[in-house]
Amino acid sequence: MRLASKRRRMNIGRLGIYAFLLSAALFFLAPLYIMIVTSLKSMDEIRLGQLFAWPMALTLEPWRAAWSEACTGVACEGVSAGFWNSVLITVPSTVLPILVGAVNGYALSFWRPRGANALFGLLMLGAFIPVQVMIYPLVKMLAAVALYSSLPGIVLVHLIFSMPVMTLLFRNYYAGIPAELFKAARIDGGGFWRIFFQLMLPMSPPIIIVATIMQVTGVWNDYILGLVFAGRDNLPMTVQLNNVINTTTGERLYNLNMAATILTSLVPLLVYFASGRWFVRGIAAGAVKG
DSSP, rough: OOOHHHHHHHHHHHHHHHHHHHHHHHHHHHEEEEEEHHTOOOOOTTHHHHHHOOOOOOOOOOHHHHHTTBBBBBBOOOTTTHHHHHHHHHHHHHHHHHHHHHHHHIIIIIOOOOOOHHHHHHHHHHTTTTHHHHHHHHHHHHHHHHHHSHHHHHHHHHHHHHHHHHHHHHHHHHTTTTHHHHHHHHHTTTOOHIIIIIIIIIGOHHHHHHHHHHHHHHHOOOOHHHHHHSSSOOOOOHHHHHHHHHHHHSSOHHHHHHHHHHHHHHHHHHHHHHHHHHHHHHHHITOOOO
8 A cells, every 4th residue: 555655646746747847848849839830921820810820821931031031231131141150250269269278278187387276267257257348348459459340350259258168168177087197198208289189189079069069059149249349241140130120111020030030040959959968978077077
């Protein structure tokens, strides 16, 4: 009897957990569902006000218009131009911070120069300073070196703002690697860069994947830095999306706006879907230790 009662309580508890998880999943997926079905409807069907109804006549016209015809200010090229600008910004803004962060983490973990802890503390302090506080000084500094409103300028800004987190990730990951490996490499005559490229980097794929996911999603979803520092010719996709939605005149095209929003978020979604398993492994391998 006691065993049966225990099983019954466990079953009820398990049902409660499933009910909670299902409710949470539906809560978070409902906006995505609404966006998808709205983007596949015509405006005549949207005016019926059936928010959750599946489209009676599927149409991809809003997607085509959002990609290549929607007006962003005076230009009517859709969000496609912003997509390629985002690619040009995201690729170097991911590779460079990871390389610099890996070198910083490696140096702070194994070489530990004088004042390493103080330098690391100052670097971490920078992670807590709001972006808005640093915008004006950065604008003046980049303008002084002729990098304001340029592609190298926005890449440099992303590099600066990502340094604290990238250094923290790699420092904590390298702190979990046995020091004996480093000492053995030193005895074999390895120098700073040789040990880094031939020993540390080959052991770093888990944390590199974590850093890549964080950096790609952060840079791709960025709005304020791209708006301020990229310049008119390099505006990222998020800024183009804002222009598409806010420069609409006359009737507001909800299907086109939803399609443009989904197109803008596709890259981060694909990154998460493709590498979510490695992200968990990287976190478990030491990204949050230390």
